[in-house]
Amino acid sequence: MAKVKVKQVRSQINCPLTQKRGLEALGLRRMGQVVEHEVNPALLGMINKVKHLVSVEETK
Numbered sequence: 001m002a003k004v005k006v007k008q009v010r011s012q013i014n015c016p017l018t019q020k021r022g023l024e025a026l027g028l029r030r031m032g033q034v035v036e037h038e039v040n041p042a043l044l045g046m047i048n049k050v051k052h053l054v055s056v057e058e059t060k
Contacts, residue, residue, distance in 0.1 A: 025046055
C-alpha cells in the first residue's frame with residue numbers, strides 16, 4: 001500500500017470545529033508534527049478537508 005506523510009504547517013486557531021476534529025483524527029496536535037498513514041478514501045477525505053493547514057508527501 002502507498003503511504004503518505006502529513007505535516008501540520010499552519011495553526012488550527014480560528015478554524016471551524018470540523019477542521020479541528022479533522023486534524024485530531026489525522027493524529028496532528030501541534031504545528032510541525034508529522035504523521036504517516038496508509039492511503040485510503042477516508043484518509044484522503046480528511047486531508048482534503050484541511051488541505052490549507054497541512055502539507056502532504058508520498059512515501060513508499
